[in-house]
Amino acid sequence: AAGVIQSPRHLIKEKRETATLKCYPIPRHDTVYWYQQGPGQDPQFLISFYEKMQSDKGSIPDRFSAQQFSDYHSELNMSSLELGDSALYFCASSVSGGSNTGELFFGEGSRLTVL
Amino acid sequence: AQSVTQLDSHVSVSEGTPVLLRCNYSSSYSPSLFWYVQHPNKGLQLLLKYTSAATLVKGINGFEAEFTKSETSFHLTIPSAHMSDAAEYFCVVSDQRGNKLTFGGGTRVLVKP
Numbered sequence: 001a002a003g004v005i006q007s008p009r010h011l012i013k014e015k016r017e018t019a020t021l022k023c024y025p026i027p028r029h030d031t032v033y034w035y036q037q038g039p040g041q042d043p044q045f046l047i048s049f050y051e052k053m054q055s056d057k058g059s060i061p062d063r064f065s066a067q068q069f070s071d072y073h074s075e076l077n078m079s080s081l082e083l084g085d086s087a088l089y090f091c092a093s094s095v096s097g098g099s100n101t102g103e104l105f106f107g108e109g110s111r112l113t114v115l
Numbered sequence: 116a117q118s119v120t121q122l123d124s125h126v127s128v129s130e131g132t133p134v135l136l137r138c139n140y141s142s143s144y145s146p147s148l149f150w151y152v153q154h155p156n157k158g159l160q161l162l163l164k165y166t167s168a169a170t171l172v173k174g175i176n177g178f179e180a181e182f183t184k185s186e187t188s189f190h191l192t193i194p195s196a197h198m199s200d201a202a203e204y205f206c207v208v209s210d211q212r213g214n215k216l217t218f219g220g221g222t223r224v225l226v227k228p
Binding site: 004033035042043044045048056058090092103104105106107108109 | 149151157158159160161164205210212215216217218219220221
């Protein structure tokens with residue numbers, strides 16, 4: 001079965017540079033979520049989108065922005081990168097409502113290293 | 116608001132023995148609760164979920180978890196640990212709309228031969 005696809009899997013950037021992460025949800029999933037997992041930390045919710053509109057916002061820095069496109073894929077844009085942005089960034093998708101409410105399917109993550 | 120506390124950050128067991136991973140939650144509404152597993156350098160895989168049906172929830176690979184409302188707990192049991200079960204396990208609660216997950220701090224399971 002198709003899963004959530006994230007790219008790139010690994011990314012190395014310098015401080016103050018910009019990075020873009022992409023996420024392709026499972027077909028027919030209409031909701032996308034972004035989570036950040038720092039070294040040795042549990043995942044923290046950043047932002048989510050439902051039907052291309054932002055549906056919820058967590059601890060996402062102002063330097064970060066995200067959007068969901070007409071084909072439901074999502075991109076997380078990170079500017080003015082800081083050392084503390086080094087983390088594993090997960091994308092997850094789900095279908096809204098019904099018996100799957102709250103059940104998210106995660107990608108394998110994009111590991112960002114800021115030097 | 117909701118929160119999750121996993122009572123053990125590390126658990127070490129011998130292969131073939133059962134494992135209990137403890138989780139307590141706090142929520143102002145009837146929560147949906149989940150257990151996810153994360154193998155090294157891998158994504159998060161859903162093991163099982165509780166959504167106000169049976170209090171004993173069975174998941175993949177024989178894993179099961181028991182929801183106890185009076186104790187606000189959702190403990191996970193691995194009946195017989197295998198080497199492949201060595202991973203980090205997260206107890207998770209979702210918000211009322213199911214949009215946002217709050218993770219516990221994780222429990223790292225080490226399985227000894």
